[in-house]
Amino acid sequence: MNNILFDDLYSEATNTMEHSFIREILKVTKSVEGIISFAGGLPHPDSFPREKLSELFSEVILSEGSEALQYGASDGDKIFKDIIKNFEEVPYLNDDELMITVGSTNGIYYFTRTLIDPGDIILCEAPSFPGSITSMEACGARLVGIEMDELGMRPDLLEEKLEELTSKNAPVKFIYVIPEFHNPTGRTMDLQRRRDIIKVATKYRLPILEDQPYRELRFSGERVMTLWEIARTEFNDPKLVTIAKSFSKILGPGLRLGFASGPPETINHMVKWAQKVNVSPDCLTQRVTARYIERGYMRSHIKKIIDLYKPKKEAMMDSLEKYMPEGAKWTNPDGGMFIWVTFDESIDTDKLFEKAIKNKVAFIPGAKFYPKGTGKKNEIRLNFSYPDTEMIEEGIKRLAQLL
Ligand SMILES: Cc1ncc(COP(=O)(O)O)c(C=O)c1O
Structure with missing residues (x-):
């Protein structure tokens, strides 16, 4: 047999693309027996x-299968779109302002594809979600991180950076933010911070991509309008913000289900990409989810998830308080799945990670969440949604002992 290697034929983009390191880390942590993973x-x-879901899958296949098992529209199932509009309390939204996506990653990718030529710049929070960063980098984007404070991306630094970049005619294309229960820090922008970010975006005529996968998982505090809503209502600007949920x-x-809403022109371009890449989202899953929401199951189910996660978060907060050494600080998220811990600057969390694995506890070192080469060494992300509540204290104790 002649095993021909095609290595020399791969595209430049393929050759420079790396595997997701978080997925690699998860592989390592999964292989250790008895590990408590906050990774x-x-x-x-x-x-x-x-x-x-199993009832509805069966029911939908039998009663609506002729449609739900057929090829579907690239922008998503019309029935599902209408149900989403009602669930999101935006019944006035036009169909061309909404598309269904294969998880929100898919929407973020199409938005990036629509705007980015290789070398173009996206401004994001530093730190930010590596899944989005790597997908944007795969489109050729250069990510520039803007430092955060307790309320998220700092608008003063955003403006400073934009002033610098525009004075050099740098091709800045959009601003990417995760305003609620941010991954990895757990922070939430308050209303004023959201307005301030919108003001800067408006001044520099830059669209905002608002990533909102955790919005429904609020344990405490008041719900804040999305940037998408604020731009439309207070700024009378329905084109500024595209939201991915x-x-x-x-x-x-x-x-693998999500949706994106933004200006019809942008959504139309994103749908053109969808036609080429995955033809349509999964039609069966869309219809099942539509019926799930329509029968009124979603709200009470979300409440159940909150009741499941809130004690986990509290257990983690209590254990951090009890065991962490002086000098360590951590965020207190109002929802979502993550807590961000900052240690004394002398601590290198890449080294801590290796020791932690040997001691059967895992986390993600903070440097992994920054655009290439800009990360800090003394931070970590802890996840509290997955580990069992009883294991959280033991895991934090193990980690603190290593420090
Ligand atoms: C901030 C953020 N955006 C997007 C996603 C991707 O979610 P999806 O499963 O919908 O693609 C995640 C998932 O962890 C996330 O944390």
Whole structure:
């Protein structure tokens, strides 16, 4: 047999693309028996409504299968879109302002594809979600991180950076933010911070991509308007913000379902990409999720997830308080799945990670969440949604002992 290697034929983009390091880290942590892992970003399996979904999958296949098993529209199932509009309390939204995506990653990718030529710049929070950063980099984007404070991306630094970049005619294309229960820090922008970011974006005529996968998982505090809503209502600017949302954290990431809403022109371009890449989102999953929402199951299910995660978060906060050495600080998220811990600057969390694995506890070193080469060494991300509540104290204790 002649085993021909095609290595010399791969595209430049393929050759420079790396595997997701978080997925690699998760592989390492999974292979250690008895490990307590705060590393993943996984919802707890008890948050998957298995029975209801299995009933609905069967029912939809039997009663609506001729449509739901057929090829579907690239912008998504019309029935599902209408149900989403009602669920999101935006019944006035036009169909061409909304598309269904294969998880929100897919929407973020199409938005990036629509705007980015190789070398173009995206401004994001530093730190930010590596899944998005790497998908944007795969489109040729250069990511520039803007430092955060407790309320998220700092608008003064955003403006300073934009002043610098525009004075050099640098090709800045958009601003990417995760304003609520931010991954990895757990921070949430308050209303004023959201307005301030919008003001800067407006001044520099830059669109905003608002990533909102955790919005429904609020344990405390008041709900804040999305940047998408603020731009439309207070700024009378329906074109400024495109929002990406997801069913991954409220139904199950395996369903691969999300949606994006933005100006019709942008959505239209994103749908053109969808036509080429995946033809349409999964039609069956869309219809099942539509019926799930329509029958009124979603709100009470979200409440169940909150009741599952809130004690986990509290257990983690209590254990951090009890065991962490002086000098360590951590965020207190109002929702979502993550806590961000900052240690004394002398601590190198890449080295800590190696020791932690040997001691059967895992986290993600903070440097992994920054655009290439800009990370800090003394931070870590802890996930509280996946580990069992009883294991959280033991895991934090193990970690603190290593420090
Ligand atoms: C900030 C952020 N955006 C997007 C996603 C991707 O979610 P999806 O499963 O909908 O693609 C995640 C998942 O962890 C996330 O944390």
